[in-house]
Amino acid sequence: MSNDGVTAADHAWMLKAIELSRKCPPAEGAFSVGAIIVDEEGNEISNGFSRETDPHVHAEESALAKLPGDDPRLPGATLYSTLEPCSQRRSRTMTCTQLVLRSGIRRVVIAWKEPDLFVEDCVGIETLRANKLAVLELADLGEQARAVNSHLLD
Numbered sequence: 001m002s003n004d005g006v007t008a009a010d011h012a013w014m015l016k017a018i019e020l021s022r023k024c025p026p027a028e029g030a031f032s033v034g035a036i037i038v039d040e041e042g043n044e045i046s047n048g049f050s051r052e053t054d055p056h057v058h059a060e061e062s063a064l065a066k067l068p069g070d071d072p073r074l075p076g077a078t079l080y081s082t083l084e085p086c087s088q089r090r091s092r093t094m095t096c097t098q099l100v101l102r103s104g105i106r107r108v109v110i111a112w113k114e115p116d117l118f119v120e121d122c123v124g125i126e127t128l129r130a131n132k133l134a135v136l137e138l139a140d141l142g143e144q145a146r147a148v149n150s151h152l153l154d
Contacts, residue, residue, distance in 0.1 A: 006136055010109050013038055013080045014141050017047075018111065021059070021082045021148045024050040031114075032148045033083045035059035037067070037105070040076035056091035059083075064099050075104040082145040084114040085124040097124040100133070107134045111145035 013036055020034030030050060037046040048062025057065075060081055067074065079085075085096035085108065100108060114122035128135050146153060 004136065005134065006109075006138065009042060010078075010080070010136065010138060011141065013044075013078075014082070014109060014111050014138050015144075017080045017082050018141065018144050018148065020047055020049050021145065023052070024059075024148075026151055027051060027055070028152070031083055031152065033059035033081060035063045035079060035081040037063050037074075038078050038080065039073040040078075045071075045073055045077065058086060058092075058096050060085050060096040061092070061099055064103055069103070075106060077105050078107040078109060079105050080109050082111045082148070084110050084112065084122055085128070086114065087122050087124040087127055095124075097127050100128065101131055105133070107136075109136045109138060111138050112142040113137065 017034040017036045020036065021032045024032035026032065033050045035048050036044055039045050046063045046066045048059045048066065050059050051057060052062045060079060079100060085100055087095050087097045089095045108128055113125065125135050
């Protein structure tokens with residue numbers, strides 16, 4: 001394990017999350033995001049992607065909805081999301097940041113911080129860290145996560 005806590009497994013899971021994000025139906029007003037939840041033994045326990053079940057569902061929300069809220073694996077799990085969890089939301093009462101905090105997950109790995117395209121100053125990372133979650137960014141995979149959203153960014 002490197003000094004920053006990033007492992008080879010983190011890279012492998014994020015690459016799978018990026019692949020998952022490619023399943024998202026394109027939308028003009030929302031990013032395509034993939035999310036995978038992995039238990040502390042390294043087993044995938046859930047996954048989701050943006051717009052998987054309805055036009056407004058976010059990837060983290062979709063993945064978490066597939067598990068019972070009191071799933072005992074969640075406090076030891078890692079959430080891999082290709083984009084920083086949202087901290088503002090118009091289409092739902094809870095943001096993805098709030099959903100992650102409520103889940104009990106203690107470690108989040110992202111590939112890309114949310115740009116100021118739809119939300120000015122997303123504070124998902126800051127909020128998670130302020131609540132004592134470990135949050136790691138795999139900046140070396142950020143370009144691959146952005147590429148899935150090139151239709152919004154070009």
